[in-house]
C-alpha cells in the first residue's frame with residue numbers, strides 16, 4: 001500500500017488530518033498528486049449521514065485536479081507530469097447498455113463513486129479527494145486542458161458536468177432560450193455554459209444582490225424569483241429551465257415558464273417532488289433530471305470549457321480550513337465554489 005495524508009470525517013461537522021492508505025498501482029492505474037479539490041453539497045450530505053463509530057471511513061471530495069505522479073504498466077493515456085482531472089465516478093462495469101452508450105454515470109450495476117463507493121476489484125471503500133494522493137483507473141481520469149486554471153477547473157468535474165449533460169442532451173444551442181433557477185455552484189456554471197452554447201439565458205434567483213453577478217456571468221436577464229408578477233410574465237418563455245435550487249421547492253412556477261415541448265431539468269433537489277399533471281399537460285411539457293456525466297461527455301465538457309474560457313468562480317482555501325469551507329457552504333456563503341488547496345498536506 002501507499003501512504004498519503006488526507007482529511008477524514010470524525011463527526012458531522014468535523015474532519016481530522018490523518019494518514020491514509022492508497023492501493024498499489026494496478027496495471028491500468030495512475031497515481032495523482034491532488035492539488036485542488038472542490039467542496040460540493042454532496043460532501044455536506046455525506047458528512048451529515050456519516051457515523052464515524054460504525055461506518056466505513058469517510059474522506060470526502062469528488063472534483064479535483066492534480067498531476068500524474070506514477071503510472072501502471074498498461075497505462076497509455078498519461079505520463080508522469082501530466083495535468084489531470086477526476087470527477088465523482090472512478091469505475092463502472094464497462095459492459096452494460098449504459099456503459100456501452102458512454103453513460104457510465106448510469107451504469108446498471110452502479111458506478112463506483114470517488115468516495116464512499118466500493119472498489120470493484122478488492123471491495124474496499126473508496127476515499128475521496130480531500131487528500132494529497134488519489135489512485136484511479138486511467139479510464140476515469142481526464143487530461144486537464146492547457147489554459148484551464150487547475151483550481152477553478154476542479155468544480156467542473158462535478159458541478160460542471162452535472163449541468164453540461166442536460167444542456168447538451170436537451171440540444172441547447174444558438175437560438176435556445178434557457179432559464180437557470182438558483183445561482184450557486186451549479187447555477188453559475190450553467191449560465192456560463194448556456195451563454196457559450198449560444199442560448200439567450202435568464203437567471204431566476206431570490207437573492208436580488210446576485211443581479212450583477214448574473215450579468216457578469218453573461219446572463220441576458222435577471223429575475224427576482226420571489227417576484228410573482230415577473231415569474232408569471234415569463235410563462236411559456238423557455239425551451240429549457242435548469243433548476244439548480246437545492247432546497248425542496250414548488251416546481252409549478254418553473255414548469256409554467258417552460259415553453260411548449262420544452263423541459264424542466266431538475267438538478268439541485270433530488271428528493272420527492274409533487275407535480276400537478278396539468279402543468280405538464282398544458283404545453284406538452286417535460287420534467288427531467290440528470291446526474292454527473294459519462295466519460296465522453298466529461299471529456300467534451302472539459303474541451304468546451306477550455307475553448308470558451310469557462311471555469312468556476314472559486315474561493316481557494318488551504319485544506320486546513322476545510323471546516324470553514326463546509327460551514328460557510330452550509331450557510332450558502334460562497335460565490336460560487338470553495339476549492340481546497342492540498343499543498344499544505346505535504
Ligand SMILES: [Zn+2]
Pocket residue numbers: 040041042043062063088158159
Ligand atoms: Zn459533487
Ligand SMILES: [Zn+2]
Pocket residue numbers: 092093094095096097098099104106107108109
Ligand atoms: Zn455498466
